[in-house]
Amino acid sequence: MTQARDFWSRRKAAVQAETEAEALAAKEQIITTRQAELEEKSDAEILSEFDLPDPDTLQAGDDVSGFMAKAVPDRLRRRALRRLWRLNPVLANVDGLVDYGEDYTDAACVLENLQTAYQVGKGMLAHVEALAAEAEEQECDPETDTLDVIEAREEPAKAEEPAPEPMIVANVEEPEELEVPPAPRRMKFEFEG
Incomplete structure (x- = not known):
């Protein structure tokens, strides 16, 4: 303890x-x-202070570890990383299998005045109920229906259903009791000494 x-x-x-x-x-x-x-300070002053090359002039194989220091501002670090990603063929060529590679927050892709019947937590329940109510109103509209149509709705026509075919059931003999192998036994070891 x-x-x-x-x-x-x-x-x-x-x-x-x-x-x-x-x-x-x-x-x-x-x-x-x-x-x-x-x-x-401007970017040029910061680069000369830290003795770093211009991030836009980096070539393949150049060292970008100097841009990763905590003292270097984020804007320069991001410029160097963007250049590195463009130069490196492994990072530059995206294979298209990236699930979340698209920017779905892009304002250019958003439609103006987009409206939907979906409600969080309720789904499209209200929309479906409204469609059902409209269908009922059209079905029972007394002004447009004639007497024959109303009677036809009240008494649905019964279609004659064909008689089901008899099923043939095969008699299956019950198998005799199978021999069950004995349960495995534990091995016992004895040691001399």
Whole structure:
């Protein structure tokens, strides 16, 4: 069984966790201030500061690991990755089997004033009920129906159904009891010594 930690070991762990949290917060603060400074600079200034090539001039086989540093702004990192993806034939040639490769949020593909009868949680229930009500109204409209049509609806014509053919049932003999093999037994081992 594990013993409960005493007060001093818990206190020591809490102090250590506080110092780690403070160090992490300070590091994040430095990174955010650095990012804010870099946002004000142009891309050319940032590239010369970090001694990086222009992402648009990268060639096949060039190293892009310099763009992956945390200090490099995201916009430059994305430009370098886009160039890498265009140059690498494995990444550039999508085979078309990507399930979620299309951008379904594209506003150009959305139809204006699109309306649907689908309701979340209810499906198309109201639409189906409305269609059924219209069918009933058309079926029982007293102004357009004549007396013959109404009587024909009330007494549906009974079509003569053909008599079912008799089924032939074969007599199957019950099989005799089959011999059941004996249940497997466990092996017993004896060791000398």
